[in-house]
Amino acid sequence: MNESINELYEWRKQAAMGGGEKRLKAQEDKGKLSVNERLDMLLDPGSFMEIQPFAKGHHSEHLGDGVIVGTGLIHDRPVCVYAQDATVYGGSLGEMHAKKITSLMDFAAKNQMPIIGLKDSGGARIQEGVVSLEGYGQIFKRNVLYSGQIPQISVILGSCAGGAVYSPALTDFVLMTEQTAHMFLTGPKVIEKATGETVCPERLGGAFIQHQTSGNVHYTGKDEKDVLKAVRTLLTYIPTKQKTACHAVEKTKHDPSDPGTILPKDPARTYDVKKMITALTDHVSFFETQPCFSKNIVTGFARLQGSSIGIVANQPKVLAGSLDLDAADKAARFIRFCDAFHIPILTLVDVPGFLPGEKAEHAGIIRHGAKLLYAYAEATVPKVTVILRKAFGGAYVAMNSKGLGADFVYAWPEAEIDVMGKLFADEIVKSVTHKSDVEPTVLKAAQLGLIDDILTPAETRERLIRSFDLLRSKDEDRPLKKHGNMPL
Structure with a gap:
């Protein structure tokens, strides 16, 4: 028996060493943590339980086959997690590597647990050929099957290429380190070989590009510690599965100052809507995506009286808060996540319209804008809108109007709501009827029943709390169908 136990300890030691001390040292020299260090940082202390630590592929020399899978706790809530080990064949995906991940995904779905993937992979394992590609297909299929059923989070901690980036793209949230991570479908070496073009990995798929330009990433952090901490924070705002309440926290103090002071007296001046969000929600509770x-x-997510809500808000500081292609895509994706996991949505409106111009029209603003309309109209979660200053044209409709199914729409006294702003409306009406003096007023919208109430800024937070509280038991039936055909 003692001999068998000693043998077991030796197997465990081999599995824990991954690709060996030399490769672990190389990982450390790059400023990257080992997979075990990552798991320790992500999960509550002592909560990780590994599954299939000794699994090994036919062509592999290493126990575990380059990926650690198992369960653990984050803030005392169970999660499933897998962590790819770049010290074993560069973290590449082989047959057994894929089977371990898909087995964990199935387990997560059966037990209604969020799944987190710590990604550090060069893509498909070339030595195993088409079998590794089939493994990616199996993972992608499960990403789709379990979408909207359990939260799926991807964390990019190294260079991920090929199939290794498509699974993250199918998950709910993607987080990435700024110092050591890259994402690209085709890596720099392959591009150089195929086209002769020399490409810098950072410019091709670094965190800055993937976050600011492509929009593939929801959050970046300066290092792995920062990113893994963000994952833990994110999970406090979302439920572990669909049709369950979000994790509530203790009620925190709230700044009683009047949010109306944030709004400039001159309607032509801009302001930061994030300050408005902070003024209306619980203290230091806003987590932006x-x-x-x-x-x-x-x-992003915030809390009202300790309960989680999703927030969509126009930002007057940028493009005057107008809606363009990327804004429509970004908001629609976020709304659909909130709807899938029953997170109430607060919409703060200050929008002059959709961004006009030939470039926008040719790029498909109609199709992209329709995504936002579709997402709001499809959502059955509690939806409350506050019009802060202006809401014009199709953008008024798109930003969770009464017509799209908002449960409550409120407006501040000086809000303007109409087909377009007064300046343009005067010109058009005058050219057609020789009359002008068009006056978009919030009272007119309220008289037509398009606004449920006109509120002072000071009383808005309390009304939001009461409104969402009333909507807790909302149950909205929809026609039975396989699914709609969202404009993609």
Whole structure:
């Protein structure tokens, strides 16, 4: 028996060493943590339970086959997690590597647990050929099957290429380190071989590019510690599965100052809508998603009286808060996540319209804008809108209007709501009827029943709390169908 136990300890030691001390040292020299250090940092102390530590592929020399899978706790809530080990064949995906991940995904779905992937992979394992590609297909299929059923989070901690980036693209949230991570479908070496073009990995798929330009990433952190801490924070705002309440926290103090003071007296002046969000929600509770992508719209999570809500808000500081292609995509994606996991949505509106111009029209603003309309109209979660200053044209409709199904729409006294702003409306009406003096007023909208109430800024937070509380038991039936055909 003692001999068998000693043998077991030796097997465990081999599995824990990954690709060996030399490769672990090389990982450390790059400023990267080992997979075990990453798991320790992500999960509650002592909570990780590994599954299939000794699994090994036919062509592999290493126990575990380059990926650690198992369960653990984050803030005392169970999660499933897998961590790819770049010290074993560069973290590449082989047959057994894929089987371990898909087995964990199935387990997560059956037990209604969020799944987190710590990604550090060069893509498909070339030595195993088409079998590794089949493994990616199996993972992608599960990403789709379990989408909207359990939260799926991807954390990019190294260079990920090929199939290794498509699974993250299918998950709910993607987080990435700024110092050591890259994402690209085709890596620099392959591009150089195929085209002769020399490409810098950072410019091709670094965190800055993937966050600000492509919008593939929701959050970046300066190092792995920062990113893994953000994952733990993010999970406090979302439920572990669909149709369950979000994790509530203790009620915190709130700044009683009047949010109306944030709004400039001159309607032509801009302001930061994030300050408005902070003024209306619980103290230091706002967690923004995609803060560097399409800055003319703000999305993220916050708390009202300790309960989690999703927020979509126009940002007057950027493009005057107008909606463009990326803003529509960003907001629609966020709204659909909130709807899938029953997170109430607060929309703060200050929008002059969709961004006009030939470039926008040719790029498909109609199709992209329709995504936002579709997402709001499809959502059955509690939806409350506050019009802060202006809401014009199709953008008024798109930003969770009464017509799209908002449960409550409120407006501040000086808000303007109409087909377009007074300046343009006067010109058009005058050219057609020789009359002018068009006056978009909030009272007119309220008289037509399009606004449920006109509120002072000071009373808005309390009304939001009461409104969402009333909507807790909301149950909205929809026609039975396989699924709709969202404009993609």
